[in-house]
Amino acid sequence: MTDARLRRGRGSLAVSFFVQGVTFALLVTRIPAIQDRYGISDGLLPVFLAAVPILAGVASVATEKVVARVGPAVVLRWAQPFVLLALLAVGVGSELWAAAVALGLFGLAVGALDASMNMLGVSLQRAYGRSIMLGFHASYSLGGIAGASLAWVGAHWHLSLFASYLPVVAVLLPVAFVGSRWYVAGGDGPVEEAGESKGSGIAFKLLLPLCLVMTFAYIGDSTVSNWSAKYLQDVLGSSEELATVPYNAYMVTTLLGRAVGDFGVRRLGAAAVVRGGAVLGGLGFALVAVAPGAWAGIAGFTVLGLGLSVIVPQTFAAAGRLFPGNSDAAVARLNVFNYVGFLVGSPLVGALGDGWSYRGAMVVPMALVLVTVVYATSFGSREARYGGGHERPRTVDVG
Numbered sequence: 282m283t284d285a286r287l288r289r290g291r292g293s294l295a296v297s298f299f300v301q302g303v304t305f306a307l308l309v310t311r312i313p314a315i316q317d318r319y320g321i322s323d324g325l326l327p328v329f330l331a332a333v334p335i336l337a338g339v340a341s342v343a344t345e346k347v348v349a350r351v352g353p354a355v356v357l358r359w360a361q362p363f364v365l366l367a368l369l370a371v372g373v374g375s376e377l378w379a380a381a382v383a384l385g386l387f388g389l390a391v392g393a394l395d396a397s398m399n400m401l402g403v404s405l406q407r408a409y410g411r412s413i414m415l416g417f418h419a420s421y422s423l424g425g426i427a428g429a430s431l432a433w434v435g436a437h438w439h440l441s442l443f444a445s446y447l448p449v450v451a452v453l454l455p456v457a458f459v460g461s462r463w464y465v466a467g468g469d470g471p472v473e474e475a476g477e478s479k480g481s482g483i484a485f486k487l488l489l490p491l492c493l494v495m496t497f498a499y500i501g502d503s504t505v506s507n508w509s510a511k512y513l514q515d516v517l518g519s520s521e522e523l524a525t526v527p528y529n530a531y532m533v534t535t536l537l538g539r540a541v542g543d544f545g546v547r548r549l550g551a552a553a554v555v556r557g558g559a560v561l562g563g564l565g566f567a568l569v570a571v572a573p574g575a576w577a578g579i580a581g582f583t584v585l586g587l588g589l590s591v592i593v594p595q596t597f598a599a600a601g602r603l604f605p606g607n608s609d610a611a612v613a614r615l616n617v618f619n620y621v622g623f624l625v626g627s628p629l630v631g632a633l634g635d636g637w638s639y640r641g642a643m644v645v646p647m648a649l650v651l652v653t654v655v656y657a658t659s660f661g662s663r664e665a666r667y668g669g670g671h672e673r674p675r676t677v678d679v680g
Contacts, residue, residue, distance in 0.1 A: 302424020
């Protein structure tokens with residue numbers, strides 16, 4: 282495969298990550314408006330919100346079977362426009378059933394999209410022979426910042442959901458179609474053991490440490506996205522306006538961490554970077570838990586962004602190295618735990634906060650993120666090759 286084709290494939294995949302970042306941010310930041318438009322009660326809203334990641338997890342598992350026949354590039358080429366159209370559909374209807382259908386289709390399409398995007402990213406990293414995975418996720422973070430900003434504009438100008446979504450979809454839909462022309466898969470690396478050959482089963486015991494790391498990282502991420510504003514306002518006594526700052530600060534430092542993370546991986550190795558990220562993430566939660574005031578809390582959420590930013594991309598990359606002959610299936614299964622963490626995180630913190638205290642609740646995701654330090658050896662040594670996984674990453678036996 283020529284260097285020019287790889288560069289085009291890398292650029293087009295980065296665009297896909299960016300588009301998905303914009304799309305997802307436009308959905309989650311307008312949840313109050315969606316609730317108002319469809320008359321979804323507070324009791325029913327968690328059901329709607331939970332349905333999206335559940336259906337995404339189902340679609341991620343199904344994607345493993347589909348890509349075995351057509352490849353991840355084909356799945357991504359059609360899943361991304363479908364996600365954009367599903368977003369637009371959320372802004373069109375007015376009946377409760379229409380919201381259920383639109384959000385259900387969004388969840389199914391997102392599951393296929395997330396899995397296929399990361400499959401292509403892992404295979405391209407293998408072809409490059411060096412860490413590039415964090416760069417793709419940096420594009421996603423940049424898209425998330427752009428999408429949240431567009432959502433703010435829509436809310437500020439009191440635009441309807443359809444009026445907010447239509448121009449964005451009208452721009453991003455052709456961009457996604459055109460960019461999909463250059464999707465490429467880097468090809469599978471050498472197979473180290475017969476048990477990991479293409480089409481064979483994946484030993485879940487080997488994948489389990491990475492599944493736990495993925496879950497813990499998304500519990501931390503969902504804690505920030507769902508509870509940072511409430512924590513700042515209700516616990517630390519900030520104004521409503523200042524309460525919007527922590528998530529923005531978190532997103533900016535997530536982008537910064539991912540923008541430079543690949544350089545750290547190339548220099549220090551994936552295990553060291555993930556270990557450092559977990560320690561920073563734990564420190565961030567600790568700062569939030571003991572913060573005496575709003576600005577100290579914002580500083581804690583800022584540190585959190587730097588720490589958590591590196592963990593998820595490197596977890597996908599580690600799965601590709603662990604199963605070099607069957608990386609697509611490994612990524613699809615690992616991706617399910619993205620949604621598990623998202624489903625568990627917000628209710629867990631809410632229940633602990635209501636029944637105990639929100640300061641104490643922050644200690645739980647802190648402890649879970651720090652567990653990643655134990656599993657950091659699953660990400661390989663400094664000398665591990667990022668191309669074909671010539672050195673098998675070490676794993677932790679979790680029994």
